[in-house]
Amino acid sequence: MWAFLTRTQGRGRLTLVDWLSYGYLAFGFLLIFIPVVWLGLNSVKTAFQIERQDISLIPGDYTRVARATVQGPDGKRIFFITDLPDWVLNWRDLSAADQAAQDVAGFLSAQTGDAALALRSHLGQTEPQALAVIAAQGLPDWLPRYRTMSASAKAEVNIEAALAGLSPANDRLLREFTGLYPGARLTSQILVSAPDPQTGEIRQWGVSNIDIKRAFTPARPVDAVNAKVTKLPTASLQADRNVQIAWENYIDPLSGSSYGVTVDFTRCLTNSVIVTIVGTAITLLINSMAAFALSKYKFRGQVMFLALILATLMVPPTITLVGVFKAIQATGISGSLWGIIIPGSATPAGVFMLRQYMLTLPDELIEAARMDSASEWKIFWKIVAPLALPAIAALGILSIVWRWNDLIVPLVAVATVKEAYTIQLCLLEFRGEHTSQEHYRLAMTMVSLIPTTLVFVFLQRYITTGIANSGMK
Amino acid sequence: MTSIQLKNIKKSYGKTEVIHGIDLDIPSGEFCVFVGPSGCGKSTLLRMIAGLEDVTAGDLLIDGARVNGISAAKRGLAMVFQSYALYPHMSVRKNLSFGLENINLPKAEIKSRVEDAARMLQIDGYLDRKPGQLSGGQRQRVAIGRAVVREPRAFLFDEPLSNLDAELRVATRGEISALHQRLGNTMIYVTHDQVEAMTMADKIAVLRAGRLEQFGAPLELYNAPANMFVAGFIGSPRMNFLKAGLIAGAGQTILRLQDGQDIALSTDRFGRPASRPAVMGIRPGDLEITDSDAPLHMQVTAVEQLGSESILFGTSPCDEELVVTARGQTAVRVGDRLNLRPNPDAIHVFDAQSEESLALQ
Incomplete structure (x- = not known):
């Protein structure tokens, strides 16, 4: 391998041609490889990182800090809470199961002061706690509905009277719950360290985003309460990144537990495999039989048939799309995998490619087989097909790639039946009208590349011989 | 034993007639050579007898039965091609047994026939090789072996020696003659080489431009040529x-x-x-x-x-x-x-x- 890669044209030393060849090879390699690497790295980024459109190549996140905004009797208080566990910071991105797995009550009971208020709201505990208080204290039953009542309905009830007599903590809880008080908020910010523009002393700051295209980044110091926003030169920011690989991008869709996705990815994968294998088998059989007839039999209208088949190559598939849809509908295979498999079964390019290859097989072989009492089917099966194997394999690979990557025919054939979705439709589904699950889409795109890559790795030697011999691309 | 008769056989491709009515009577067990210059129609005639080409007009009889419409597979003839036409993806053994499997012979019978033929033609040493691994002479023997195992009614040879070097050609010529002696089948052999024709044939048919010029024993043609063409063609x-x-x-x-x-x-x-x-x-x-x-x-x-x-x-x-x-x-x-x-x-x-x-x- 190494000897092959370091081969030179002359004796030992690299000549100009060597340099150019290696340069060209490296360029071509990178041209193909860089997008795949990019996709691979992005596919393990967290949903949070992708939504932020973080273009960094490294999957993972900056060290984060929580910025809390709490409304108090004496106005808004903005302060930072450090050292929160990851699950608290990422609470809104967790699945329902992951949220349920955490000991929220235990965590909250350890918190005090305004931090506790902000975290209670952030962790979604305001409503259950308020309902518990309403039930325990026997408060009016309209209180839970108060937030959504119309202005005239609110005027008919006396909320202040209802809340009178509660402890300050419960009073605050119910005021937040009924919307009399703005709820406390918690946002996750990036923790950076940078010199203070005034004093030059290194301090820690919370920033919402780091955009290297902007000269200044607005930041608040972490160790101060209600500090004003300071504009820090972006170049002076130092942020820690913790590499974090989001395997759940792969695990969730493959285990069927992805949030906000209505298609079953493993089902799509199975469908695609079935469509590809069955479709390719049918394609190879039909195409090679047609090619055998066109190359080895002499019959009236032979040239016309070939011309007709080749002429269909010149019609863009989009033009026949409506016809294909109508045909699928009329034959009742719409919505089933057959609707995807059958329309693409006979490919003119494949017939032509196999015919060109079969023309090179000597006629005497077929005549010898006829003298050997072989039936025409046997001649095809035992003589022509094995000898045309390089071309058939090459067409097989092309067919696999075509089938696997096809979006249009599945879209036409099974768009309304989610159980029959192929992988390409599935990928489309990750970006819906209301939700966008790009992190799943990137990961599953990566998964969808694996089969075609494997096919190429194992069958590439047939491609070179088959395509070279049949003069097709 | 098989006799082959051609009665006013004609062949046309479209409007071009290439065989202009040939009458020939090949008695049973005879070694008959079709000889003539390139393009005289001798191979076409052989392929018509084999059933690989349609007969445009006239009657072709094998053992007195008209076979014009019968397919090559059912005529019971075996043919050795100029290029040998061995199946390149099959071993020698498979090449020999392919025709026998097609007529659903029992396995044991196939095995014994293949082994007998291989021994007779001295190819039993490389039964498991592919044709691509054999020399020209060995391939030639396999091609003959493929015809022999079929135990056909008649053998057809289409210039089988033209791809061999001079020395091997002389040797193989002798072997084919010996094969004829041993099997006694009717054989039709096409060649453009009059020496091959003279040395091997019981009867020679000299063809020119789709017409039969003379049909007779080698020395008959040599001593009493019917016309200048035959006189010039036969003898060196x-x-x-x-x-x-x-x-x-x-x-x-x-x-x-x-x-x-x-x-x-x-x-x-x-x-x-x-x-x-x-x-x-x-x-x-x-x-x-x-x-x-x-x-x-x-x-x-x-x-x-x-x-x-x-x-x-x-x-x-x-x-x-x-x-x-x-x-x-x-x-x-x-x-x-x-x-x-x-x-x-x-x-x-x-x-x-x-x-x-x-x-x-």
Whole structure:
């Protein structure tokens, strides 16, 4: 391998041609490889990182800090809470199961002061706690509905009277719950360290985003309460990144537990495999039989048939799309995998490619087989097909790639039946009208590349011989 | 035992007729050679017998039954192709057994037939090799073996030796003859090489441009060619042809050569034909070099010494080409002038117009 890669044209030393060849090879390699690497790295980024459109190549996140905004009797208080566990910071991105797995009550009971208020709201505990208080204290039953009542309905009830007599903590809880008080908020910010523009002393700051295209980044110091926003030169920011690989991008869709996705990815994968294998088998059989007839039999209208088949190559598939849809509908295979498999079964390019290859097989072989009492089917099966194997394999690979990557025919054939979705439709589904699950889409795109890559790795030697011999691309 | 009969067989491709009505009767067990120059239709004729080409008109009979419409597979013939046409993806064993499996012979029978044929043709050592791993001669044997195992009614050979080198060709020629001796099947063999035809055939059919020129035993064709084409085609070196006039005299018939020399013809062989322009044919071996006066003269232009015989090339006084073979080694040199006396019993006379032989049959 190494000897092959370091081969030179002359004796030992690299000549100009060597340099150019290696340069060209490296360029071509990178041209193909860089997008795949990019996709691979992005596919393990967290949903949070992708939504932020973080273009960094490294999957993972900056060290984060929580910025809390709490409304108090004496106005808004903005302060930072450090050292929160990851699950608290990422609470809104967790699945329902992951949220349920955490000991929220235990965590909250350890918190005090305004931090506790902000975290209670952030962790979604305001409503259950308020309902518990309403039930325990026997408060009016309209209180839970108060937030959504119309202005005239609110005027008919006396909320202040209802809340009178509660402890300050419960009073605050119910005021937040009924919307009399703005709820406390918690946002996750990036923790950076940078010199203070005034004093030059290194301090820690919370920033919402780091955009290297902007000269200044607005930041608040972490160790101060209600500090004003300071504009820090972006170049002076130092942020820690913790590499974090989001395997759940792969695990969730493959285990069927992805949030906000209505298609079953493993089902799509199975469908695609079935469509590809069955479709390719049918394609190879039909195409090679047609090619055998066109190359080895002499019959009236032979040239016309070939011309007709080749002429269909010149019609863009989009033009026949409506016809294909109508045909699928009329034959009742719409919505089933057959609707995807059958329309693409006979490919003119494949017939032509196999015919060109079969023309090179000597006629005497077929005549010898006829003298050997072989039936025409046997001649095809035992003589022509094995000898045309390089071309058939090459067409097989092309067919696999075509089938696997096809979006249009599945879209036409099974768009309304989610159980029959192929992988390409599935990928489309990750970006819906209301939700966008790009992190799943990137990961599953990566998964969808694996089969075609494997096919190429194992069958590439047939491609070179088959395509070279049949003069097709 | 199988006899093959062709009755006014014709073949056309579109409007072009390539075989113009051939009648041929090949008796059972005979080794028949179709010979002729390239494009004479001998391969087409063979392929029609095999069933690989349709017969446009006429009747083709095998053992008296008309087989025009019967497919190649059902005629029970076996063919050895010029290119051997061995199945390249199958082992030698599979090549031999393929035809037998197609007619659903029992496995044991196939095995014994393949092994017998392989032993007979001395290819039993490489039964498990692919054809690509064999030499030309070995492939040739496999191709013959593939025909032999079928135990066909008749064998058809389409120029099977043309891809072999000279030495191997002579050896294989002998083997095919031996095979015929042993099996006794009817065989039809196509070649453009008259030496192959002469050495192997029981009967030779000489073809030219889709017509049968003569059909007979090798020596019959050699000694009594029906026309100038057959006379020129059979025999090596080729027969000499000299323009002459045939003059029917009172007592005898005289052949007068262009330079005025007269040669008397025996009435036993030629009867009393009328006067006409003619061509005299004489084989190179039937000319004797003599010191005394002789009717033919030759200026030597080239000498080929083969050791056992010498071939002398030259021109007659009228600038016609002449070839003489002399037994043993010769002292004749280029430029010498030779007197040649033809063997009167070996003179052939052809009509100058129709090129047909004037000899009495």
